[in-house]
Amino acid sequence: METSQKTIFPKGKKNEIPYFTGISYLQMLMTDEKNFDCSIGNVTFEKGCRNNWHSHPGGQILLVTDGEGYYQEKGNPARIIKAGDVIEIKPDVIHWHGATPRSEMTHIAISTRTSLGPAVWGAPVTDEEYKNCEQ
Amino acid sequence: METSQKTIFPKGKKNEIPYFTGISYLQMLMTDEKNFDCSIGNVTFEKGCRNNWHSHPGGQILLVTDGEGYYQEKGNPARIIKAGDVIEIKPDVIHWHGATPRSEMTHIAISTRTSLGPAVWGAPVTDEEYKNCEQ
Numbered sequence: 001m002e003t004s005q006k007t008i009f010p011k012g013k014k015n016e017i018p019y020f021t022g023i024s025y026l027q028m029l030m031t032d033e034k035n036f037d038c039s040i041g042n043v044t045f046e047k048g049c050r051n052n053w054h055s056h057p058g059g060q061i062l063l064v065t066d067g068e069g070y071y072q073e074k075g076n077p078a079r080i081i082k083a084g085d086v087i088e089i090k091p092d093v094i095h096w097h098g099a100t101p102r103s104e105m106t107h108i109a110i111s112t113r114t115s116l117g118p119a120v121w122g123a124p125v126t127d128e129e130y131k132n133c134e135q
Numbered sequence: 136m137e138t139s140q141k142t143i144f145p146k147g148k149k150n151e152i153p154y155f156t157g158i159s160y161l162q163m164l165m166t167d168e169k170n171f172d173c174s175i176g177n178v179t180f181e182k183g184c185r186n187n188w189h190s191h192p193g194g195q196i197l198l199v200t201d202g203e204g205y206y207q208e209k210g211n212p213a214r215i216i217k218a219g220d221v222i223e224i225k226p227d228v229i230h231w232h233g234a235t236p237r238s239e240m241t242h243i244a245i246s247t248r249t250s251l252g253p254a255v256w257g258a259p260v261t262d263e264e265y266k267n268c269e270q
Contacts, residue, residue, distance in 0.1 A: 008143075008200050008218050029198065029221045036194050036223070036247040038173060059171050063164065063243065065143050083143050086164045088171070108198065110245060112171040 007066060007106055009042040019121045022049030022098070033114045044106040045069060050098025050130060053122040055091075058113025062087040062097065069105030070133045071097045078133035081105070091116070096125050100133075142201060142241055144177040154256045157184030157233070168249045179241040180204060185233025185265060188257035190226075193248025197222035197232065204240030205268045206232045207260075213268035216240070226251070231260050235268075 012027025023046040030040040037058075044066075053074065062071070064085040071087050072078035074094040081087060081097070082105075089095055091113070099105040111119075147162025158181040165175040172193075179201075188209065197206070199220040206222050207213035209229040216222060216232070217240075224230055226248070234240040246254075 009198070009221075010219070030196050030223060032223060035225050036196060038196075038245070038247055040196065040198075040221075040245070061165055061171060061173075061175065063144070063175075084145070086144075086175070088165060088167060090170050108243075110173070110175070112173055 007042075007044070009065075009108070011044050011106075012042060015043070019052040019054065019124075020049060021052075021124050022046055024049050024051075029108070037113055037115050039111045039114055041109050041111075042106065043109055044104060045097075045099035046104055047099050048101050048130075050125050051096050052124050053094055053096050055094045055120050056089060056111060057091055057118075057120070058111065058116035059091045060089045060112060061110040062089070063108040063110070065106050065108060067099065067105040068103040069097060069099045069107070071095065072133065081107075094122065098125070142177075142179070144200075144243070146179050146241075147177060150178070154187040154189065154259075155184060156187075156259050157181060159184050159186075164243070172248055172250050174246045174249055176244050176246075177241065178244055179239060180232075180234035181239055182234050183236050183265075185260050186231050187259045188229055188231050190229045190255050191224060191246060192226055192253075192255070193246065193251035194226045195224045195247060196245040197224070198243040198245070199240065200243060201239070201241040202234065203238040204232060204234045204242070206230065207268065216242075229257065233260070
């Protein structure tokens, strides 16, 4: 298993979820949704990688642990996120997250109230949308 | 604010919750229980520090990010926990956690299904119970 020196939790395997542009890695840390009504995964995005626009019926919290990335909610400009940042994604808010072109980014993703349903995936973030993050 | 070099998230202020033996620090990272039905705190235990026996009606997940500590469930031997470990504490399971005598320990505590109620606190972990962890 490939791991980064700075990564506390395992980097995991190459992420095969088809709603990502570029290369990412996923290691689930907690999946007992029955007892905890949440799931926790460690996600690493390689430079340039991002996920599609999507939303979570029960919300999600991101704890950024390494590198530098983007977070954007529909209708708002993207923001730079980095190690130590906590992102609160309220239920049904359409958004995406990923690395910048110049840095990997790792975050712990806590999907909350998962009994309300799985993520709802939309279109990929286009190269134009991604380039606009720097403006 | 005093912070450790290795700590990704802020160490926060000295923890004034009266259910701890020794010195600890607490920084809440997410408190919007209304939207997410959980809360997230970063807790650092100095050497020898531990919390009282307690349980959580909605459960709790610990993500250990630094150092070495103990985790013990009632009726079972204590186990050593260290950076990278994930501890699943099921609802109503009586337990405690803390540092070892030789190391600080930092974990992210994700209190899940907090709408079921706050932690239920019991007696302190005695010096004898604490010393028994090494056996």
